[in-house]
Amino acid sequence: MTDHDTARQNSDLLETVLLGAAPLTISDVVAVARHDARVEVATEALERVAESRRVIEELAGDTQPHYGVSTGFGALAKVQIPVEKRQQLQRSLIRSHAAGAGAEVEREVVRALMLLRLNTLASGRTGVRVEVVETYAAILNAGITPVVHEYGSLGCSGDLSPLAHCALTLMGEGDVRTAAGPEGPAVPAAEALSAAGIEPLVLAEKEGLALINGTDGMLGMLCLALHDLAGLLAVADVAAAASVEALTGTDAVFAADLHALRPHPGQALAASNMLRVLEGSSLVQRPREGEFTRVQDAYSLRCAPQVHGAARDTAEHAARVASIELVSAIDNPVVLPDGRVESNGNFHGAPVAYVLDFLAIAAADVASISERRTDRFLDVARNHGLPPFLAADAGLDSGLMIAQYTAAGIVSELKRLAAPASVDSIPSSAMQEDHVSMGWAAARKLRRSIDGLARVLGIELLASTRALDFRAAAGSGDPAPATAAVHRLFRSRVSAPDTDAFLSPDIAAAHDFVSGGDVLEAVAGALGAPLA
Numbered sequence: 001m002t003d004h005d006t007a008r009q010n011s012d013l014l015e016t017v018l019l020g021a022a023p024l025t026i027s028d029v030v031a032v033a034r035h036d037a038r039v040e041v042a043t044e045a046l047e048r049v050a051e052s053r054r055v056i057e058e059l060a061g062d063t064q065p066h067y068g069v070s071t072g073f074g075a076l077a078k079v080q081i082p083v084e085k086r087q088q089l090q091r092s093l094i095r096s097h098a099a100g101a102g103a104e105v106e107r108e109v110v111r112a113l114m115l116l117r118l119n120t121l122a123s124g125r126t127g128v129r130v131e132v133v134e135t136y137a138a139i140l141n142a143g144i145t146p147v148v149h150e151y152g153s154l155g156c157s158g159d160l161s162p163l164a165h166c167a168l169t170l171m172g173e174g175d176v177r178t179a180a181g182p183e184g185p186a187v188p189a190a191e192a193l194s195a196a197g198i199e200p201l202v203l204a205e206k207e208g209l210a211l212i213n214g215t216d217g218m219l220g221m222l223c224l225a226l227h228d229l230a231g232l233l234a235v236a237d238v239a240a241a242a243s244v245e246a247l248t249g250t251d252a253v254f255a256a257d258l259h260a261l262r263p264h265p266g267q268a269l270a271a272s273n274m275l276r277v278l279e280g281s282s283l284v285q286r287p288r289e290g291e292f293t294r295v296q297d298a299y300s301l302r303c304a305p306q307v308h309g310a311a312r313d314t315a316e317h318a319a320r321v322a323s324i325e326l327v328s329a330i331d332n333p334v335v336l337p338d339g340r341v342e343s344n345g346n347f348h349g350a351p352v353a354y355v356l357d358f359l360a361i362a363a364a365d366v367a368s369i370s371e372r373r374t375d376r377f378l379d380v381a382r383n384h385g386l387p388p389f390l391a392a393d394a395g396l397d398s399g400l401m402i403a404q405y406t407a408a409g410i411v412s413e414l415k416r417l418a419a420p421a422s423v424d425s426i427p428s429s430a431m432q433e434d435h436v437s438m439g440w441a442a443a444r445k446l447r448r449s450i451d452g453l454a455r456v457l458g459i460e461l462l463a464s465t466r467a468l469d470f471r472a473a474a475g476s477g478d479p480a481p482a483t484a485a486v487h488r489l490f491r492s493r494v495s496a497p498d499t500d501a502f503l504s505p506d507i508a509a510a511h512d513f514v515s516g517g518d519v520l521e522a523v524a525g526a527l528g529a530p531l532a
Contacts, residue, residue: 017031019040019122019137020042021045023323023326026223026226027227028115029115032115033111034108039118041137046133049124049129051124053130055127055339056341057205060086065078087203090205091203093164093209094167094168094203094211095164100150101151105150105162109224111140111145113148113162114146118136120329124335125334126206126210126334127206127207128206132207135170139170139193143179143182144176144198145177145182146168146176147165147174147177149161153217154426154436154438155437155442156428156437157347158212158214158330158349159349160212160213163214163217164212169189169192169193170201170203171200171202172190172200173200178192178195214347215330217440218352218440218442218443221356222325222443225356225359225446226315226318226319230315231517231520232450232514233270233311234273234531235457236304236366238461238523239457240308240370243374245281245480246467248285249285249302250284250285253302256271256275258271264309265312265316266310266311266313266316267306268309269532270309271305271309273531273532274305276531277480277482279480280480280481281478282478283478283479298376300369300372300376301373317355324351330346331347332345332346348437349438349440352439353438356421356422356443357422357446359449363418363446364415367410367456370457370459371404371407371408374404377400378404386471389401390470391497392499397499399497403459417445417448417449417452421438422437422442425437425438454511458510458511458514461490462494462507462510464483465486466497482526489513489518489519490513493506493513
């Protein structure tokens with residue numbers, strides 16, 4: 001099982017994340033971003049930071065211009081800045097680049113972004129002072145979260161604007177939210193730092209660039225997305241299996257030897273999960289000598305492992321990209337181990353942007369096949385003996401008719417969100433930055449895609465658990481222990497089908513069960529072990 005598969009189980013167990021001694025993991029990012037794990041910087045990392053800072057200080061006194069140390073930035077890189085104005089240069093850089101607009105970004109995204117920037121600072125390749133690293137860590141540990149806005153990053157030269165809003169906080173400027181009131185009004189950064197006993201920084205040569213030149217925002221959102229998708233793809237297997245059962249389909253197509261003929265690892269895993277969920281069911285159709293059984297189920301049932309498996313394999317590729325980014329030191333210029341300070345293009349977000357877009361495509365398709373299974377439950381021509389729209393009194397009641405509308409509307413939105421952001425580029429900085437990744441935009445829309453996927457899967461489970469009630473009333477057979485456990489979970493908050501009632505709360509409950517991990521916990525309890 002890969003790191004992102006185990007992230008959900010491990011993230012709440014981590015109390016402290018140590019930077020600079022070993023590579024960061026997705027679990028580490030989730031622990032700090034969502035669970036407020038403390039951050040510590042290894043002694044050997046601080047030693048590397050101090051060593052690279054000495055290199056920068058030597059260059060600062062050189063009569064030759066050095067980009068980021070004694071010059072302006074971007075298209076202004078040829079402008080030499082005198083020593084007495086370099087502190088102002090750093091302040092001006094941060095203030096001018098903190099140009100975000102629009103809605104406030106979620107706390108977990110900002111904390112992930114800050115952790116990843118701190119990780120690069122701790123690499124010793126950026127040339128900042130030790131006190132910059134220590135102050136950044138202190139702000140994270142104090143639960144102080146800079147106010148960052150949704151618009152402002154083009155994903156090249158990194159996530160400049162979001163990171164600049166965070167750098168403002170180190171200077172005691174801008175607005176923040178605190179651990180005491182993360183949902184309340186924003187407060188001035190100077191006030192929050194003072195309350196936490198943290199001294200604002202006066203930035204020195206090179207430090208402004210080091211604080212803003214990274215892909216940390218898009219990478220942080222990728223890590224959170226991979227964590228969430230690991231759970232949702234397992235739920236998708238549960239939902240598909242539950243639909244096969246409640247529609248009295250066959251599980252023969254999930255046999256391991258069939259999937260060995262096309263040995264994609266994600267496909268085999270999804271088929272195995274579905275077989276495990278259906279084990280012990282008397283509702284599914286199994287070939288019996290002398291008896292007629294359904295020859296083939298519809299694609300949305302029969303091909304679920306192929307679709308879910310492709311999504312899993314896409315997530316595995318994205319996780320490999322994330323693992324490389326998590327050990328990367330992204331800045332420009334960088335201080336190399338031999339003391340050279342070199343400009344580079346490692347801040348370009350293309351590697352991360354591509355996989356963020358790939359995941360949005362996968363999420364849309366998994367939601368699409370789920371909605372098709374939901375739709376089958378409602379149509380008497382295809383639901384094999386269930387009432388129209390799963391209504392208790394069809395005609396008088398509408399059942400889940402409009403729940404399917406909701407799922408369909410979400411899927412339509414997910415298809416629009418699947419249009420890749422990374423194929424776009426818009427030039428900036430007087431054509432110095434003439435090709436950008438749009439990775440931040442790819443990450444923002446992926447967050448909406450994952451939320452939509454969870455809601456669509458919840459509606460499918462709402463339909464399959466409702467269908468089980470009708471199968472039970474008709475004496476059609478008994479569900480598998482795993483699907484019976486999911487049914488009991490849903491009945492803890494969602495009433496059995498009777499006359500129509502207010503449906504929105506039921507859909508919300510289903511979403512809670514999916515996104516909160518309750519569905520997977522119920523299945524694991526019934527099976528005696530979690531799904532893969």
